[in-house]
Amino acid sequence: MNFEETIAQLRALGSEQTRKTYQRHGSGPNVYGVSFASYGTLKKEFVGRGKDKAHAHAVVRQLWATQNIDAQSLATMIADPQQLSEAEADSWTQDIHYHALADLFAGLVAQTPFAPTKVAQWTTAPDEGHQRIGYSLLSRLALYKKDLPNTYFEGYLPQMEAAIHQAPNRAKEAINTAFISIGSRSEALREQAEQAADRIGEIVIDHGDTSCQTFDIRDYLSRVWTRKAKVAGQK
Numbered sequence: 001m002n003f004e005e006t007i008a009q010l011r012a013l014g015s016e017q018t019r020k021t022y023q024r025h026g027s028g029p030n031v032y033g034v035s036f037a038s039y040g041t042l043k044k045e046f047v048g049r050g051k052d053k054a055h056a057h058a059v060v061r062q063l064w065a066t067q068n069i070d071a072q073s074l075a076t077m078i079a080d081p082q083q084l085s086e087a088e089a090d091s092w093t094q095d096i097h098y099h100a101l102a103d104l105f106a107g108l109v110a111q112t113p114f115a116p117t118k119v120a121q122w123t124t125a126p127d128e129g130h131q132r133i134g135y136s137l138l139s140r141l142a143l144y145k146k147d148l149p150n151t152y153f154e155g156y157l158p159q160m161e162a163a164i165h166q167a168p169n170r171a172k173e174a175i176n177t178a179f180i181s182i183g184s185r186s187e188a189l190r191e192q193a194e195q196a197a198d199r200i201g202e203i204v205i206d207h208g209d210t211s212c213q214t215f216d217i218r219d220y221l222s223r224v225w226t227r228k229a230k231v232a233g234q235k
Contacts, residue, residue, distance in 0.1 A: 001045050003062040010070045013038040022069065024209050027098045031069040039074055046078040057083040069098055076104040081111035089118065093133055099170040102132045109133075110140035116152070123159065128168030135160075135174035139181035150189055153182045161196045164203060173205045176215060183221045190225065194218050 001009070010032050019033025046056040060079040063071040072095070089109055096102050109115055115137060122134025142153050156178070164175045183193030197217035205214045 003059050006059060009042060010034055014070065025100060026208065027069045030067055034070040039077055042074055043077050053080040056080060064092060067095060069101060072101055073104055076108045079108055081108060084112055086114045093130055096129055099132055103136045106133050106136035106140050109137055110144065115141060128171050131167060131171035132174045135171060135178045139178045142181040142185055150186050153185060153189060154192065157192055157196055161200060164200055169206050176203055179217045180215060180220050184224045190221055194221060
């Protein structure tokens with residue numbers, strides 16, 4: 001599909017109910033309301049064996065330029081990480097004002113070789129948007145980058161502990177999630193994350209007019225490691 005066909009599909013797949021849900025979560029008005037299941041269907045048009053990555057990434061850049069949340073969300077799913085430059089990633093962060101899009105974008109950047117550099121830059125940026133992306137990116141690396149040493153993540157725990165209560169709301173939420181992601185990597189990191197959580201105390205996050213709740217770090221990690229033990233016992 002080309003850009004025009006993709007936009008037409010996004011418009012057709014959007015629903016008023018989903019659009020209102022996204023807006024309630026902070027998407028802003030420029031959104032069609034496309035479900036994640038529909039994103040998955042569209043993704044198959046661009047990603048997979050025999051697909052033209054150069055064509056897909058050209059469409060990605062056009063989608064991103066629309067500033068439409070659905071178009072940008074799909075762009076993060078079909079972009080080729082090898083064609084995303086560091087300069088382009090920095091430029092795109094300026095357009096992100098919705099925390100769900102920030103998380104999708106972090107998932108894309110996590111697949112690039114410059115991801116650790118961006119974590120260091122974005123988590124220490126002064127604004128909420130960059131901090132959200134940076135800590136979300138750190139979470140993605142903790143969950144999926146097995147080649148990074150645990151000491152890399154251990155090094156971020158003091159920064160996160162010092163920052164969390166003063167961080168802007170959506171950055172605070174991402175830091176809370178990063179504690180859980182890092183604590184899910186190893187027993188040693190779990191212990192350090194839980195000790196930090198005890199020192200931090202209650203974490204207050206405003207989720208707006210939604211049913212979302214703040215994850216308790218100790219409770220969530222307990223469930224993660226119970227599940228890990230169960231899976232290991234089945235092998």
